[in-house]
Amino acid sequence: MGHILTPAERASIQIALAEAFVDSEVDYASIAERIRGYDLKVVEDILYSEVAPVCFSNLETPVPPVWTGFQDEWLLTEIAKEISARETSWLRRSFDLLKVTWLRYSYGYIWKEIMKSHDLK
Numbered sequence: 001m002g003h004i005l006t007p008a009e010r011a012s013i014q015i016a017l018a019e020a021f022v023d024s025e026v027d028y029a030s031i032a033e034r035i036r037g038y039d040l041k042v043v044e045d046i047l048y049s050e051v052a053p054v055c056f057s058n059l060e061t062p063v064p065p066v067w068t069g070f071q072d073e074w075l076l077t078e079i080a081k082e083i084s085a086r087e088t089s090w091l092r093r094s095f096d097l098l099k100v101t102w103l104r105y106s107y108g109y110i111w112k113e114i115m116k117s118h119d120l121k
Helices: 007-021 028-035 040-060 072-088 090-106 108-120
Strands: none
Touching: 007 028, 007 040, 007 072, 007 108, 028 108, 040 072, 040 090, 040 108, 072 090, 090 108
16 A cells, blocks of 8 residues: 555544544544554554644543644644644754654553544444
8 A cells, every 4th residue: 555645634634533633522533534544654654743742642631621622723833833743853853753652552442443434344
């Protein structure tokens, strides 16, 4: 599966994966449906290196505001900012590698849940 994602495909994957970070009940089946057909290795990387760094703090807030979902526009802008900061700073890249490793560990359950739903189909 050597398909390179178009910016639109990548954005729709990012938006789908961000749903895993809402405070309400997460619909993993819906997320799994929306990533179907894409290279799962690539999707998993997008989850932990692009979406999670921007969204995880939503789950860490002790008293989160009522939060129904991420504003798509905001999400995509924040992810773009993260990626460009990484590209311009060696220190930021090193720090983000550690952060992504931690996110994969702490939020490993998210990918497992998505895969459970994915494999049901």
